[in-house]
Amino acid sequence: NAGVTQTPKFRVLKTGQSMTLLCAQDMNHEYMYWYRQDPGMGLRLIHYSVGEGTTAKGEVPDGYNVSRLKKQNFLLGLESAAPSQTSVYFCATELGTRLETQYFGPGTRLLVL
Amino acid sequence: SQQGEEDPQALSIQEGENATMNCSYKTSINNLQWYRQNSGRGLVHLILIRSNEREKHSGRLRVTLDTSKKSSSLLITASRAADTASYFCATDDDYKLSFGAGTTVTVRA
8 A cells, every 4th residue: 555645756846837736545534634844834734625525725725726526636736836835745644533643645845946 | 823832842862861842732622643754754643642641652652641731742762863853743623733843853873
């Protein structure tokens, strides 16, 4: 089992470009999350999903969109990248019993020039 | 907003020593979790303690929870070089977890 995988691992964008980050899980978990991690700030929740077809805003949703068309995939989109979105992005999943262990992917490092 | 705040921000210890870090939070919780992050990797769950528990052990890890003081501590005993990592506490917030900024632990050989 691969667990939680993220694609790509690293990406450089120019300001204004768009891209989609993919999170895939093979654990049949209901809940999925997108976080960003910046130096000295811990993890901040961008968007999350409690089931296929549902999404909700987290703490820092501006500039991002998400979709959960299939249970196993959670996509994070940047429509018009800004330098402030330079960060490391982590996807996480949870079984769906509420607030139990979250399982994290390896991260995507994004640099916006 | 970050609910949990870890203290200290950084900790350097000798191999074999114990490492203690603390987490304070602001509002009532159902449970509190601790995670570890090795450099360049994702977070890994270490231990979960529920609000009705006061202490929990897992191998060389000991977690305490004091809901009256809204604080938790993580103790790593007999530290090893492999324990070098950042440690985060996370508190529940509806369907979400709220993470602190973390404590960076360096274990010197």
